[in-house]
Amino acid sequence: MSAVRIINGRVLDPANGESSVVRDVVIDGGRIVDAKGFSGATETIDARGGVVMAGAIDIHSHIAGGKSNITRLLMVEEQRANREPKGDFCGCGGGLSTMTAHATGCRYAEMGYTAVFEPAMVAANARHMHAEMKDIPFLDTGGYVVLGNDDFLLDLISSGAGQQAVNDYVAWQLAATKAMAVKIVNPGGINAFKFNQRKLDLDEANPHYEITPRTILTTLIKAVTELGLAHPIHLHGCNLGVPGNEDTTLATIAATEGLPLHMTHVQFHSYGTEGDKKFSSGAAKIAEAVNANPNISIDVGQVMFGQTVTASADLMSQHRNRGIASPKRWIGMDMEMDAACGIVPFVYKEKSFVNALQWAIGLELFLLVEDPWRIFLTTDHPNGAPFTTYPHLIRLLMDKDFRDEHFARLPKAVRKHSIVGELKREYTLEEIAIVTRAAPAKILGFKDRGHLGAGAVGDVVIYRDDPDREAMFTKADYVLKNGQVIVKDGEIVSIAYGQTHQVAPDYDTGIETKLDRWFDEAMGFKAKTFKIADDEIRDGQGAVTHATTRSA
Amino acid sequence: MAETTSHDVVCPFCGIGCDDVTLTVDGAAVTAAEGTCGRAAQLFARSGAPAPSARIAGRDVSFEEAVAEAAKRLGASKTIAYAGLGTDVDGVRAVLKLAAKTGGSVDHYASEGMFRNLASSQRKGWVATTFAEVRNRCDLFVVVGPDPSKAYHRVYERVLPATGRFVEGPRRVVFLGGAPTEDAKSQLEGLSVEIIATPEGGLVDALSQLSALVAGSVPPAAGPEIKALAEALKAARYGVLAWSAASLDDDGDLVIERAVSVVDALNVTTRAACLPLSGKDNLTGAYHATLWNVGFPLRVGFRDGVSDHDQTAYATANAVKEADLVVWTSAFRPELPPASAAAVIALSHPDTVFDTEPAVFIPVGQPGLDHQGLAFRADSVVGLPLRRYRDAGLKSVADVVTLISEARA
Numbered sequence: 001m002s003a004v005r006i007i008n009g010r011v012l013d014p015a016n017g018e019s020s021v022v023r024d025v026v027i028d029g030g031r032i033v034d035a036k037g038f039s040g041a042t043e044t045i046d047a048r049g050g051v052v053m054a055g056a057i058d059i060h061s062h063i064a065g066g067k068s069n070i071t072r073l074l075m076v077e078e079q080r081a082n083r084e085p086k087g088d089f090c091g092c093g094g095g096l097s098t099m100t101a102h103a104t105g106c107r108y109a110e111m112g113y114t115a116v117f118e119p120a121m122v123a124a125n126a127r128h129m130h131a132e133m134k135d136i137p138f139l140d141t142g143g144y145v146v147l148g149n150d151d152f153l154l155d156l157i158s159s160g161a162g163q164q165a166v167n168d169y170v171a172w173q174l175a176a177t178k179a180m181a182v183k184i185v186n187p188g189g190i191n192a193f194k195f196n197q198r199k200l201d202l203d204e205a206n207p208h209y210e211i212t213p214r215t216i217l218t219t220l221i222k223a224v225t226e227l228g229l230a231h232p233i234h235l236h237g238c239n240l241g242v243p244g245n246e247d248t249t250l251a252t253i254a255a256t257e258g259l260p261l262h263m264t265h266v267q268f269h270s271y272g273t274e275g276d277k278k279f280s281s282g283a284a285k286i287a288e289a290v291n292a293n294p295n296i297s298i299d300v301g302q303v304m305f306g307q308t309v310t311a312s313a314d315l316m317s318q319h320r321n322r323g324i325a326s327p328k329r330w331i332g333m334d335m336e337m338d339a340a341c342g343i344v345p346f347v348y349k350e351k352s353f354v355n356a357l358q359w360a361i362g363l364e365l366f367l368l369v370e371d372p373w374r375i376f377l378t379t380d381h382p383n384g385a386p387f388t389t390y391p392h393l394i395r396l397l398m399d400k401d402f403r404d405e406h407f408a409r410l411p412k413a414v415r416k417h418s419i420v421g422e423l424k425r426e427y428t429l430e431e432i433a434i435v436t437r438a439a440p441a442k443i444l445g446f447k448d449r450g451h452l453g454a455g456a457v458g459d460v461v462i463y464r465d466d467p468d469r470e471a472m473f474t475k476a477d478y479v480l481k482n483g484q485v486i487v488k489d490g491e492i493v494s495i496a497y498g499q500t501h502q503v504a505p506d507y508d509t510g511i512e513t514k515l516d517r518w519f520d521e522a523m524g525f526k527a528k529t530f531k532i533a534d535d536e537i538r539d540g541q542g543a544v545t546h547a548t549t550r551s552a
Numbered sequence: 553m554a555e556t557t558s559h560d561v562v563c564p565f566c567g568i569g570c571d572d573v574t575l576t577v578d579g580a581a582v583t584a585a586e587g588t589c590g591r592a593a594q595l596f597a598r599s600g601a602p603a604p605s606a607r608i609a610g611r612d613v614s615f616e617e618a619v620a621e622a623a624k625r626l627g628a629s630k631t632i633a634y635a636g637l638g639t640d641v642d643g644v645r646a647v648l649k650l651a652a653k654t655g656g657s658v659d660h661y662a663s664e665g666m667f668r669n670l671a672s673s674q675r676k677g678w679v680a681t682t683f684a685e686v687r688n689r690c691d692l693f694v695v696v697g698p699d700p701s702k703a704y705h706r707v708y709e710r711v712l713p714a715t716g717r718f719v720e721g722p723r724r725v726v727f728l729g730g731a732p733t734e735d736a737k738s739q740l741e742g743l744s745v746e747i748i749a750t751p752e753g754g755l756v757d758a759l760s761q762l763s764a765l766v767a768g769s770v771p772p773a774a775g776p777e778i779k780a781l782a783e784a785l786k787a788a789r790y791g792v793l794a795w796s797a798a799s800l801d802d803d804g805d806l807v808i809e810r811a812v813s814v815v816d817a818l819n820v821t822t823r824a825a826c827l828p829l830s831g832k833d834n835l836t837g838a839y840h841a842t843l844w845n846v847g848f849p850l851r852v853g854f855r856d857g858v859s860d861h862d863q864t865a866y867a868t869a870n871a872v873k874e875a876d877l878v879v880w881t882s883a884f885r886p887e888l889p890p891a892s893a894a895a896v897i898a899l900s901h902p903d904t905v906f907d908t909e910p911a912v913f914i915p916v917g918q919p920g921l922d923h924q925g926l927a928f929r930a931d932s933v934v935g936l937p938l939r940r941y942r943d944a945g946l947k948s949v950a951d952v953v954t955l956i957s958e959a960r961a
Binding site for chain 2 (some may be wrong): 064066068069072073074076079080082084085086087090091092093095099100101102122124126127128131132151193194195196208275278317325328329330331332333334335336337343381502522523524526527528529533535536
């Protein structure tokens with residue numbers, strides 16, 4: 001591959017402490033090299049007037065797997081209305097909140113994203129997710145395996161098998177499903193719903209296993225800490241969407257006792273019960289707790305107004321929400337002693353008190369959490385909004401006048417209940433580079449992504465420095481994937497594929513005897529059939545395995 | 553070549569996904585050991601005779617000539633129906649990519665039942681479940697309509713062993729509007745099995761009554777058996793309504809809709825789920841790969857580089873009437889292409905005996921025997937890894953389709 005030299009651009013590389021430094025960026029052999037010591041670039045890109053950043057990384061976006069396919073099935077009108085136009089790089093797919101694989105890669109790449117992680121890979125469905133990711137161009141990908149509702153684990157914990165056995169099992173699952181991290185969705189709650197329990201608080205016992213979400217959470221936090229995973233437990237907490245869940249969220253933060261925890265789509269977990277409508281913003285309290293606890297990171301799960309579809313492993317919550325489906329249809333599924341899924345189409349309405357306040361709560365979180373290294377820009381695609389709304393969200397964060405203009409459109413009752421109008425903070429470009437690049441790379445443990453230092457992958461983006469930040473981040477001037485120009489003037493100009501990322505900490509293979517028996521007896525097929533082989537990933541290319549403290 | 557025996561082979565045919573097949577391979581000859589269900593053993597078995605040559609209009613030709621002829625015919629045709637689609641996920645991907653370039657419709661030959669399911673799931677939704685959930689939780693299993701084990705041979709052995717991890721007491725199995733085969737009865741030995749007969753065409757009414765009863769609305773004119781079943785479902789901890797959509801009659805859409813509403817009503821107070829089975833020859837994988845690549849569940853059409861979906865027009869039965877060329881893929885079994893006036897390019901199982909000789913015939917390998925690949929289980933969630941066990945010189949559908957695509961001028 002030929003070498004590329006990007007000249008005259010303002011380099012924004014917070015991971016290396018570079019804020020608006022005009023310097024060359026050179027990519028050779030797919031990696032960034034020291035520009036000063038390099039000669040022989042065959043291609044030069046003049047980035048004058050532009051801002052150069054690393055490829056953006058989305059740590060939480062539902063882009064692949066069985067539940068994504070159910071969203072496509074249910075939202076057939078959206079698919080019909082949004083067809084990929086004909087073109088040299090068209091995949092003949094479509095969708096917006098339900099975007100097909102090829103379109104997902106294209107739309108992310110045009111915005112300057114080059115790595116996106118699927119945060120809810122149900123183990124039983126891992127093979128599907130990986131097969132689908134093979135068809136997503138441009139993006140490096142990976143999945144977080146959903147644990148914490150799987151009967152094998154709950155049985156291990158409740159039978160007192162001990163932390164070591166849990167660690168071995170978690171490591172086995174990471175290897176078997178080729179996962180990058182561990183996600184917990186409503187710890188124990190999805191499982192409890194299978195036993196007909198409708199709500200499960202942090203300290204409420206699962207009706208069958210008699211263990212609490214707190215126990216499941218702390219046990220799994222310990223497991224990933226002891227296994228040495230870079231990414232902490234990625235938690236979708238208890239009581240999603242329930243007014244008053246701010247208390248659960250605060251109690252969850254306290255439950256970590258200082259160990260690392262990533263709490264996802266926290267907007268959906270920051271609700272109080274004040275006011276006439278018994279629905280209020282808990283953002284200030286949650287942000288205060290996040291600010292005070294450096295072991296906690298969050299992503300927001302911002303909602304935007306319009307039609308979308310909510311897709312979650314949390315069938316307990318989604319069954320509760322089924323009445324608000326719009327259009328009126330929804331699908332639920334219990335899955336393989338593992339987890340579940342619930343898909344509910346939904347329209348967030350600007351004139352709805354609850355929806356408008358949800359929008360405001362998301363922004364309050366963004367503006368009140370002080371450390372940009374511990375907050376991530378997400379809409380929980382497609383649950384809060386499609387990922388294509390990120391540029392609009394960035395402008396809301398960077399441009400107070402713009403934000404106030406949008407805030408002013410909300411119902412008066414909402415404006416009375418939100419402090420968005422009083423918040424003066426405007427994100428800087430550097431902060432945007434942190435929340436979309438440097439911090440995601442750090443929290444996933446990537447040493448060679450999210451920055452522009454020598455040795456980093458050649459995923460580089462050039463944006464024109466447009467004062468309209470929404471326009472700026474909608475279409476990048478240039479996007480390079482491993483040094484190959486894939487986007488020019490906001491349009492796809494060539495095809496490239498990323499890799500799949502996983503971790504594989506070492507474990508005591510004694511756990512395999514137990515799992516073999518579990519699969520034979522409980523699952524009805526063999527553990528060895530369940531395990532995904534290297535040659536099943538991306539046409540035999542395998543996954544990139546990242547180091548952990550306990551690596552094989 | 554020495555004989556080799558492989559254990560724990562995954563079976564790709566019906567969609568139950570058994571992984572306890574033992575295959576003995578000697579050269580190209582294959583036999584499946586006892587324990588494999590009769591149908592799978594028959595489908596896995598190969599005589600050892602060399603694979604047939606590719607043919608153009610019945611004349612043996614080289615593989616390359618056949619590929620060139622197929623490419624030429626694709627270029628010369630106006631309307632192409634891609635049909636069969638009995639192949640692994642990579643084969644489906646390759647067909648979709650080719651169809652996007654040439655234009656034409658794409659459907660799976662066994663999709664009729666699946667679209668009956670979609671009439672409910674896509675328009676209204678449902679609560680469904682998977683094999684392992686049923687196996688461990690289900691205390692009351694209601695078979696709606698004809699016995700699915702005719703198509704899914706070992707289904708009861710798989711999902712309803714005598715005991716379930718969370719099941720207290722014996723499981724109950726009720727056949728509503730159908731009856732178990734002798735083989736099903738032997739798989740269900742030790743379980744309480746009841747049959748509630750319905751009059752011809754009366755299954756929809758029975759389910760409507762059941763739905764009203766479980767929802768607590770004014771009891772319609774329901775017989776004592778239906779009333780008792782409604783009470784039993786309400787009292788069950790995890791009731792399951794299962795059906796094979798392909799075996800239902802013409803009123804299948806309505807049967808499914810009513811069964812879904814029974815489950816919907818039950819979930820207000822207890823837990824219940826549907827187990828809709830549809831999945832022969834990787835139908836489920838074809839459905840999934842088409843959804844994630846095109847955005848629609850099969851029966852897609854490509855024109856001028858843009859795709860759309862029409863469950864009637866792009867159904868194979870209708871598409872072949874309009875087509876001047878049918879591209880037929882059937883790698884799992886020697887299934888015949890539909891009769892039509894169109895010329896046929898058949899990428900088919902080597903043992904296929906055609907009624908009408910296709911314009912081009914290229915024998916292809918079977919996923920899970922001749923090459924590795926991915927198929928999906930009939931309950932939609934679980935992917936089945938298929939491995940390679942012999943070399944009979946047969947290429948995969950994906951490889952052949954890709955070569956044809958590249959050979960286009």
